[in-house]
């Protein structure tokens with residue numbers, strides 16, 4: 001067990017922090033208010049070679065692993081972006097990068113990966129459905145085989161960062177649930193254009209993560225061509241798990257960075273703010289303890305995330321660690337941002353103090369991309385060997 005970063009990893013973390021701080025809190029506050037995509041930030045991330053850190057060198061990536069990606073996301077997030085930076089990595093290098101680099105044909109890899117890594121192409125992933133939610137195996141979108149490939153019908157909800165010129169990783173049934181022996185059979189992954197006849201989307205009005213829209217998607221007889229299948233027909237569930245488990249790692253990294261930032265803002269504010277006598281509020285133990293607690297919790301989440309990422313990079317099972325890290329990070333980030341706001345009193349509730357965006361954004365991750373309850377179900381069943389309760 002070695003907790004030291006290599007000089008290369010240290011350098012990556014530092015350059016990520018420098019980019020994060022260059023854009024900083026004001027940049028993100030402005031975009032959040034305008035519900036605008038962080039284009040300049042993402043382009044800077046891509047130009048610095050950070051988006052493709054874990055993708056193969058032959059397509060323009062850096063050929064490193066998930067540990068390096070976690071370090072980068074954490075630092076970009078801590079520099080000012082907060083937890084939504086994790087989502088940017090989720091939709092592009094993970095939903096696009098992991099699915100294509102691991103499971104697509106050579107032609108698709110050569111066509112899409114260089115564009116994804118350079119920031120020229122955006123991805124999103126359509127898994128969640130309005131009627132089935134966390135019960136992904138029972139999703140209803142169905143791709144019916146035809147002479148031309150497949151025809152897709154169905155509906156998705158909460159799909160983040162749908163870009164009209166981008167690609168969508170779609171999870172659909174290719175065999176009906178009634179026709180398969182196990183519910184994990186009969187799902188397939190496809191990469192299609194967002195701009196396609198029969199595909200429409202509508203943004204959802206939401207609480208936070210405003211710089212990335214979330215949309216409802218309708219598929220009305222959408223044509224999918226044979227070369228757009230990614231991975232093995234009817235075996236998509238197991239391939240999807242690789243995407244979802246790496247997604248947990250970047251989610252956690254974004255939350256760790258956001259918490260670090262929220263705690264820093266609170267500590268700075270508490271050092272200056274004097275209410276009674278000439279004593280800063282930061283000198284009161286009752287102000288210090290909750291921030292110290294938040295720090296302890298987020299450090300644990302960070303460490304567990306590094307373990308998950310390292311196991312993943314070594315080709316060992318890491319699903320349990322990735323889930324535990326995400327559970328801890330989401331709870332710790334919700335508490336850290338809440339505590340940061342409490343430390344600031346009224347000003348924490350204003351846009352001026354910045355923490356309100358971090359607080360709104362962090363709240364999402366207690367139930368997305370996977371909820372606390374579903375992670376606890378997983379731990380009880382798989383780690384503790386308890387019976388499935390649902």
Ligand SMILES: Cc1cc2nc3c(=O)[nH]c(=O)nc-3n(C[C@H](O)[C@H](O)[C@H](O)COP(=O)(O)OP(=O)(O)OC[C@H]3O[C@@H](n4cnc5c(N)ncnc54)[C@H](O)[C@@H]3O)c2cc1C
Nearest residue numbers: 125126127128133134158159160214368369371373374390
């Ligand atoms: C802003 C945002 C962005 C998102 N981005 C994407 C995206 O890009 N792509 C995508 O595919 N999806 C996306 N999602 C969807 C997200 O993954 C789901 O919201 C999440 O998985 C939870 O599903 P649900 O909202 O349907 O909740 P439900 O599944 O309806 O759950 C509701 C509540 O019931 C609890 N619950 C359900 N079943 C159990 C059980 N068996 N035991 C105990 N408790 C249970 C849940 O934990 C939760 O608290 C996004 C969601 C949001 C809000």
